[in-house]
Amino acid sequence: MRMTQGCFSFLPDLTDEQINKQVEYILGREWAVSLEYTNDPHPRNTYWEMWGHPMFDLLDAKGVMMELDECRKANPDAYIRIQAFDNTRGFETVMMSFIVNRPADEPSFHMTRTDVDGRSQRYSWDARR
Amino acid sequence: MADDVVQTVDLAAEYEASGVREVLEELDRELIGLAPVKQRIRETAALLLVDKARRDLGLSIETPTLHMSFTGNPGTGKTTVARMMAGLLHRLGYVRKGHLVSVTRDDLVGQYIGHTAPKTKEVLKRAMGGVLFIDEAYYLYKPDNERDYGQEAIEILLQVMENNRDDLVVIMAGYADRMDKFFSANPGFRSRIAHHIDFPDYSDDELLRISQSMLESQSYVFDPEAEAAMADYIALRRMQPHFANARSIRNALDRARLRQANRLFSEAKGPLDAVALSTITAADLRASRVFQGGLDVDRMREAAE
Numbered sequence: 001m002r003m004t005q006g007c008f009s010f011l012p013d014l015t016d017e018q019i020n021k022q023v024e025y026i027l028g029r030e031w032a033v034s035l036e037y038t039n040d041p042h043p044r045n046t047y048w049e050m051w052g053h054p055m056f057d058l059l060d061a062k063g064v065m066m067e068l069d070e071c072r073k074a075n076p077d078a079y080i081r082i083q084a085f086d087n088t089r090g091f092e093t094v095m096m097s098f099i100v101n102r103p104a105d106e107p108s109f110h111m112t113r114t115d116v117d118g119r120s121q122r123y124s125w126d127a128r129r
Numbered sequence: 130m131a132d133d134v135v136q137t138v139d140l141a142a143e144y145e146a147s148g149v150r151e152v153l154e155e156l157d158r159e160l161i162g163l164a165p166v167k168q169r170i171r172e173t174a175a176l177l178l179v180d181k182a183r184r185d186l187g188l189s190i191e192t193p194t195l196h197m198s199f200t201g202n203p204g205t206g207k208t209t210v211a212r213m214m215a216g217l218l219h220r221l222g223y224v225r226k227g228h229l230v231s232v233t234r235d236d237l238v239g240q241y242i243g244h245t246a247p248k249t250k251e252v253l254k255r256a257m258g259g260v261l262f263i264d265e266a267y268y269l270y271k272p273d274n275e276r277d278y279g280q281e282a283i284e285i286l287l288q289v290m291e292n293n294r295d296d297l298v299v300i301m302a303g304y305a306d307r308m309d310k311f312f313s314a315n316p317g318f319r320s321r322i323a324h325h326i327d328f329p330d331y332s333d334d335e336l337l338r339i340s341q342s343m344l345e346s347q348s349y350v351f352d353p354e355a356e357a358a359m360a361d362y363i364a365l366r367r368m369q370p371h372f373a374n375a376r377s378i379r380n381a382l383d384r385a386r387l388r389q390a391n392r393l394f395s396e397a398k399g400p401l402d403a404v405a406l407s408t409i410t411a412a413d414l415r416a417s418r419v420f421q422g423g424l425d426v427d428r429m430r431e432a433a434e
Contacts (some may be wrong), residue, residue, distance in 0.1 A: 059226045060258025062296045067254070 001108045003041045006081060006097040016065065020101050022059035022080065031084040031095055032056045033064050037075050041107065042127050060125040068100060081124060105129070136151065147181075148220040149174050156213050158208060161342065167263035170214070171327045175415040177221045180192040195298045196290055198266075200305040204374030209244050209300045210328075214300065222297075224298055226258035234268040237282040245278040247359040249285045257296050266301035267311035287317045325399055331374050336363045340378045344409065349386065354411035375404025383418065389412040 008014060015023065026033055033055045036048035051071045055063060062080070071080055080101035083094050107127040114122045144150060153174060156167060176193075178307060182363075183189050195218065199207040206224070212229050219227025232252055239245035253261070263269070269279040290299050301308070305327065312319040331339065337360055344350060366377055391410055393401060 054256065057255055058257070059228050061226075062257035062295070063254030064292070066250075066257075085133070 001106055003079065003099070003102060003106055004098055005041070008098050013102070014065060014098070014100065019068070019082070020061045020065055022096075022098065023064045026034075026082075026084040026096060027061060029084075029086070029095075031086045033058065034085065035067055035071050035080060036065075036083060037071060037078040037080045037101075039078050040127055041079050042109075042125070046079065051080070054083075056087075063111050072101055077104070077105075085109075117126055138186060140178065140182060143178060147178065147180050147222075149178065149217060150165070152213060152217045152220060156210075159337045160209065162331050163328065165207060166206075166210060166326055167326070169406060170210070170217070176215060177218075181221055187281055192223070192294045194294065194321060196322045197298070197300045197324040197326060198308060198318075198322050199302040199326050199328060200308045201302075202304060202330055204376030204378075205328035205330060206375065207328055208264070210326075211262045211302070215298075218260065218298055224259055225296075228259035229262055230256040230259060230419060231262040231264060231322050233264050234279065235262070236243075237269065237286075240278075242278075246285060249282045253285070253289050253293075253297070254427040257293070257396075259298045259299055260274060263301045265303050267303050267307040270311055272312055274279060276328060283315060285320075287321065289299055290318065290321045293337065295363060315356055316361060333360065333367070336375065336378055339375050340382060343382055347386075349382075349407050349409055352408050352410050355409050358411040358414040362417060362419055369419060372377060381414075381419075382409075384417065385413045387408050389415055424431050 001101070004010065025032060035051035037051055038045060038048040052067060055067070058064065068080070068082070069122070078098060078101065081097055081099050084096040086093060086095045107129045108124045110128040112124050114124070116122055135168070153171060160167070177195075180189070180193055185410075188314075197267070199211065201207055208231060211231075215224065215227050216228045218224045231254065237245070237249045244427060251348045269283055271277040271279055286299065289297070301322070303311070312322075320348055337356070340359055340363075341351065341356075362381060364370055365380070366381070371377075390415065392410075400405065
């Protein structure tokens with residue numbers, strides 16, 4: 001199942017050139033860029049693995065693209081997202097987040113029913129291949 | 130070639146439009162002396178402009194190798210010129226952002242195994258789209274220690290200099306003789322560096338003009354005797370060890386300002402006017418140890434020899 005989350009989630013996957021332009025936009029607003037990856041794309045899984053430190057002092061998107069290439073090489077079958085963090089006082093939050101890599105064969109969501117309190121049921125989902 | 134591609138090119142118009150003229154004029158205005166360096170930079174600018182025109186006409190596609198080495202004694206303006214070079218390359222469209230990242234060995238080489246590569250890559254990431262200025266580059270290579278991590282940084286640098294020619298320009302700087310040794314030990318660098326620019330030492334006269342412009346920028350002036358004292362100072366300082374051209378002059382001026390402040394503080398009886406506050410007198414300069422034969426430690430060393 002095609003996973004969608006973050007910005008541009010209803011667009012086709014961004015090409016490297018488009019990612020480059022988005023990163024330029026992020027750097028132009030002086031936000032810090034960071035890369036994160038995961039194998040568990042469940043929407044409730046907020047904390048993905050960090051790929052290196054957030055990059056606070058870059059001026060050009062090329063540095064991010066180099067990291068992205070390396071992250072893809074190391075985790076070709078993971079979801080990778082780029083995040084832009086605004087450290088301005090009052091914001092101090094992620095301003096932008098979008099997926100830049102997805103596995104060729106994406107997991108689907110599996111539903112589990114659990115019986116509780118007589119005839120009540122609880123539902124939960126997990127990503128499965 | 131497609132029909133809509135420009136068929137002719139007006140170099141003069143390109144020159145005006147690119148803003149190269151401002152950089153070259155700034156170079157002429159702000160840097161005293163350094164005639165051979167200015168000449169080389171003008172030639173390089175012409176080459177790059179023609180190359181850009183050729184690329185616009187579709188005659189060449191390759192990015193020319195722009196990595197440079199600046200050799201010269203300390204205080205001859207290598208960093209200043211590197212900053213202007215970054216501006217020049219940016220205006221000509223050879224680097225995207227045109228910032229200068231100035232580093233030394235400490236910023237590139239780590240302290241333990243596995244520390245160097247991430248450190249070097251971090252610096253390279255920061256320099257992307259601009260100019261990476263490696264001061265005292267020969268320290269990267271230490272032949273007497275085969276386990277030195279500098280070699281690792283050199284290998285990463287060489288790789289990036291070759292593969293990311295569109296993304297950054299590397300300028301290596303250092304003393305001429307030691308850079309020569311460095312390049313002969315690392316032939317990879319020599320072949321990847323296209324422009325070698327040599328920075329000559331300043332003459333006494335140029336250093337005097339530099340000292341005046343430094344003072345001017347801080348709103349100070351020499352009185353006539355102080356100017357003569359400065360000329361004497363430069364001639365004497367040059368003979369003494371650790372002479373660093375313009376940097377020595379800047380330090381001398383800083384100390385002269387210190388003495389001037391002390392003098393005003395201890396001597397002034399009444400209110401001071403702007404002239405008194407901004408005049409460096411001969412006494413401020415003549416008090417320097419340079420006039421007594423240099424630093425005590427250096428004198429003792431000489432006596433021992």
